[in-house]
Amino acid sequence: MENKEMILEQAKKYNSFYFYDESKIISAANRLKEDFNGIEFLYSLKSNPAPAIVKTIVSQGFGADAASLEEVKLAKRFGLPPEKIQYSAPGKSKVDIEGALAISTIIADSTNEVFLIEEMAKERNMTAEIGIRINPNFTFLGDEGISSKFGIDENQMYEWIPKLSTLNHIKIVGIHVHLRSQELKAEVLEAYYKKMLLLAIAFQEAIGYRLTFINMGSGLGIPYAKKDIPLDTKYLGEKTFSFMKDFQEKLEGVKLILETGRYVVGESGYYITRVMDKKVSMGTTFIILHNTLNGFIRPSLAQLVLHYAKENTPDGSEPLFTSKDAFQFVPLTEEKEEEEVTLMGNLCTASDVIARDMMMPKLNVGDFIAISNAGSYGAVLSPMQFSWQSPPPQLILRCDGSVMDAYD
């Protein structure tokens, strides 16, 4: 395991903590920039808004995908201009819109929201350039579209477009679609991107002018389980570039945007947790770890889902649940002899399990386990208020070799 010595050094101070590696974030960002010629990227702040991480990613030229007013403000603090901060979320309040209007590109999630933005822009005597989120007539896998709480149905939108001419304080300059995360097959994304470009062309024809951007959302997956084959970003980037050329005449000057959180930070982080206790009960050896369900919820959640849904296990409910074997549990000991253990957390609930009946090198109280793939949707999703626990520190190993708190 990389950085093991450095992690063990930090483990002298904490019972549980996150450890992110900046160099991995930068190399993932570089891979995207190199492979996707001509595409702009937005970092999905919800996946990990730790300021040191946001700063690193923004310095790589990424804009921000913000899902709340606070995230919009965070992106602004890192110097991003309104056209590089897209604010897309359902159910925005007046306060949200008011705060975001001048400092971001708001993506309206419904027709009600379009009217609300119009009203607020009118009060300010301005014209707001906004995007619109669409629920298209197709799914990610190319089937017919399905109902969604996100965006405006494509069919409804075409019926509704004529009403736009009555609105003088907004201009729709872009469209946004996000249907799914965590896709590893380049061919699936390739077909989806092509459908997106056709949708954008149809939308442009309906509104009668050229868009400024097409935001195709996320979908870029990372290999969680050992058997997962990494997404072929080079192939996908080349295909996307050639579609853009095919549609050049109709889409010239239109910015193509992809969003991602997990692709840039997911693999950069480990969650490290200490063995607090060990006991044998009726033949089962329990290892009690520090802050598992509450410190890094996703392995526990995967266990819960797998435990109760033995068949037809859902694997699409990202970002909460990934899949079986999505996390590697790396014991930070030199012990070679193995035993069968069940890994539990220290919360007062029997649901706090991260692995059942697995073979592991023998662990003792005071040893540590590192859990992989903890960079994105880790700390942010983990409930620290239950039983009043303290949140685990989030540390980042900088490219210069120093380790700092990612929130400092």
Ligand SMILES: Cc1ncc(COP(=O)(O)O)c(C=O)c1O
């Ligand atoms: C609209 C939108 N964009 C981007 C993302 C980020 O996707 P990823 O899972 O690749 O980090 C999400 C994730 O839920 C999303 O809802």
